[in-house]
Amino acid sequence: MGKAMDDNVEKYQSDKKRRSPKMCGSNYPLSIAFIVVNEFCERFSYYGMKAVLTLYFIHYLHWNKNLSTAVYHAFSGLCYFTPIIGAIIADSWLGKFKTIIYLSIVYVIGHVIKSVGAIPDVGDSTVHISLSMLGLILIAFGTGGIKPCVAAFGGDQFEEEHTEERRKFFSIFYMSINAGSVLSTIITPILRGDVQCFGGDCYALAFGVPAALMVIATVVFIAGSGLYNKGPPEGNVLLNVCKCIGCAISNRWRRPKNSPKRDHWLDWAEEKYSKRLIQEIKMVLRVLVLYIPLPMFWALFDQQGSRWTLQATRMNMDFGGSFVIKPDQMQMLNALLILVFIPIFDMGVYPLIGLCRIKLTPLRKMAAGMILAALAFCAATVVEVNVIKTVVETPPAKQCLLQVLNLANGDVSVHIPGHNIFPDPIKSYDEPSGYTNLPLDDAHQILTVDITHNGANHQCHLNFTQHNVYSLILDNRITCKLVEDSYTKSEAGEAFVRFINTRTDSMNISVGSKQFHVPGNYGTSLSLGVERGVYKNVECISLDTLMIYKTDLGLFDFGAYYTVILRGDPNSLTHNKMVDVQPNNIHIAWQIPQYVLITAGEVMFxxxxxxxxxxxxxxxxxxxxxxxxxLTVAFGNVIVLIVAEGAGMEQWTEFLLFAALLVAVSIIFSIMSYFYTYADPDQLNKLFNEEANEGNMDDLKKEKDRMHMKDLPKGTKM
Structure with missing residues (x-):
């Protein structure tokens, strides 16, 4: 087996010297062009699919925020657990080239299944969920499996003496990753929202285009097959490390009572493994111990695609009427900023800190990166606190929310005995009174409502249920009509509209793609979501007279709820527009500081x-x-998964909790870093030389003893 492996290595080295076609006038192998294009397309497919994933869970599969966040981070975590499997397959069995091809095919199949699962006509909701989960699992195995192979395979294409070209290749490789990320997070949200298919957002297309890019990535990589230097499997270092650690633990556990002490517990493996391997593992373990606090950084960082995207859905996304950004497009800021920040930090920030005579070691940079990420979540907390000011919260147990719409001619006073919730008169056809908490003695309760209008007293008895939100509509005859309201803001940025018709004739109204039917005599339509925009010349058809009216309804803004009161005689139509739930008045640009801070933290960390x-x-x-x-990235996503499912906090509190936890972890990491001694690169080489000399001396001694034994008379005892 060892001879066969040596033969493969010799053949590989021979092939590497024999064929390495170069780009014109350079030492760059032509094969790296295929690898860079492959990486660009693969990252486009991954980040493009992931950009719309959270909104797909909420709007298409109709999951709640916490479940959507949990599944999103479970998928992200799996993508970072599977690289271990890819590395084992490549090192022990197939080699990097075949591993990339086979797992890319798995990757493509996952994308195709995910796209098919987003087609509404394919089965029921169970089928959609099953196909989506199967697709995500295959994608996780595909992207994670090739992750440790592609960059290393690109480095293998260079000859040993071309170190500068190899270094520049990795910079180009990293640029291709971020270029794919920026473009995909701009394009796939457009495909999702601006292209309509199957009567709604086109998730099938938003997932289908990344699938096509992954097909292109695979074809391009295979096309360069004849140009690659393809190394044989090198043996699984990770497996050898695990075996050595297992041997040391086993020997230490079974050691005789009178056995001599060892300087380090790993030294118990010396009987079976070389000093070189043991010393290498010691060095690695010292670094891995420092990795223990690191998952908390990734727990914050990866929420850009989940919690921060959900925050963006409740913000104003209009940039002065010139364009409207989509909430899932904000993620492209991270990839865009990192391309800007890397040279700024390398050529500006770090040298400037050096001029201040501050020694900025790698571990200090990482601790500073943690603090910046924590500050990013503090900024996200401030934004969230202001965002929720326009949100109507679900009333607690034994309470409901009530507002009054006065459609009578003249002011009215509303009084509920035992509850002074509407102390001021409510003006005619003015804005609603605003939602006010109404305490209830039980889950359901009938309450008496006293109404005073033009000096006359009226009374009605209404049935209220806890947790519900109501509008009390009062007409000119002071007839009480209690309507249960929708109040949850649209995650897609839609505005919700309902119509109340004070006329006697029923009407059909077209607002964008939505049709409203409004009965006469204070009839109320359903509350439907319409796309944010300015609606002029809206067509209203009287079903009694067949007359067509045109009216200007104005702006229906992000996340707002409107009640439009229709009035007028048979020859004219007028309206009053009331705001039940305020629109999203915090602009999405306020997310930029948190993206700047998290990206700066990423560069340093x-x-x-x-x-x-x-x-x-x-x-x-x-x-x-x-x-x-x-694995630290994977465990970071596990932390978010646990918090999202188990904490049950308000969003701003959760953001603040993550920031506090990361600050605490950064302090622990700083203490660990203080006691860490940086390894001397020459230390291990010196040890290896000593070991080699010891090995040579042992060989000479054995040879001398063998020659001495040869000269002794037969039968002589030693």
Missing amino acids: SITGLEFSYSQAPASMKSVLQAGWL
């Missing part, structure tokens, strides 16, 4: 963390640390 990990690990163990780093 993520990029620095990768550099630190590689500098502190021996060459043969870099893949082990890469797997450990990716």
Whole structure:
């Protein structure tokens, strides 16, 4: 087996020297062009699908916010657990090239299944959920499996002496990742919202285009097959590390009572494993211990696609009438800002800090990145506190909400015995009184309502239910009409509208793509969501006289609820527009500071963390640390999953909790960093040279003993 592996390695080295076609006038292999294009298309497909995923769960599968957030982060976590499987397959069995191809095919199948699951005519809701979950699982195995292979495979295309070209390749490779992310998070939300199919948002297309990009990525990668340097499987370092650790634990557990002490518990594996491997594992474990607090950073960072997107849906997304951004497009800010921030930090921030004689070590940079991420969530908390001011909260137990719409001629006073909730008179055809909490003695209660209008007293008895929200509509005859209201803001940014018709004739009204039927004599239509916009020349048809009226309803703004009162005689139509729930009045641009802070934190934490990990690990163990780093991302998503399902907090409180937790974790990490001693890169080489010399001396001694035994007379005892 060892000889066969050596033969494969020799063949690979021979092939690498024999064919490495270069781009014109450079030392760059032509094969890297295929790899960069492949990575761009793959990242487009991944981030494009992920950008609309949370809204797909809420609006298409009709899940609540917490379940949608939990599944989103479960998927994200799985994408960072599966790289270990991909690394094992590539190192132990197929090699990087075949692993990328086979798992890309799995990836494509997952995308196709996900797209089919978003077609409304394909089965019932159970079928849609099943197809969606199967598609996400296959995508997670595909993207996670190829993640540890593609960049390393690109590095394999360079000859050993072309280190500068290899370094620039990784910069180009990283740029292609962010370019794919920026474009996809702009384009797929447009495909979702601006293209209508099957009578609504086109999620099938929003998932289908990323599927097509993944097909292109696979075809492009295969097209370059004849140009690649394809290394054989190198053996599973991660498996050897686990075996060595297992051997050390086993030997230490079974050691005889009188056995000598060892300097380190890993030294108990010396009987079976080399000093070199044991020393390498010691170095890796020192870094992995520092990884323990890191998942909390990723718990905050990955909420850009879940909680922050949901926050954006309740904000004003109009930029001066020139364009309207979609809530899921805000995620592109992170990828865009990181392209700007990397050179700014490298050429501006870090040198400036150095001029102030502040020693900014890698671990200090990472701790600062954590603080910046915590500040980002403090900013998100401030935004959330202001966002919820326009939200009507669900009333608590044994309470309901009540507002009064006065459609009578003249002011009215409303009094409920025992409850002074409407102390001031309510003006005729003015804005509603506003929702007010009404206490109830039980889950259901009939209350007496006293009404004074033009000096006359009226009384009605109404049945209220806890947790519900009501409008009490009073007509000119002071007839009480209690209507149960919708009040939850649209996650798609729609405005909700209902009509009350004071005329005697019934009417049909077209607002955009929605049709409203309004009975006469104070009849009320259903409350329907319409796309945000200015509605002029709205067509209203009288079903009794067949007359067509045109009216200007004005702006229906993001997230608002409107009641439109229709009035007039048979020859004319007028209206009063009332606001039941205020529109989203916090502009989405207020999210920019939190994106700036989280991206600055990512530059200091993520990029620095990768550099630190590689500098502190021996060459043969870099893949082990890469797997450990990716696992911190996975566990960060697990933290969000637990909090989203178990905490049950208000959103602003949850943001503040995450910020506080990260500050606490950053303090712990800073203490751990203080006691960390940076590894000397020459330390391990010195140890290896000593080990090699010891090995040579042992060989000489064995040879000398063998020659000495040969010269002794037969039968001599030693």
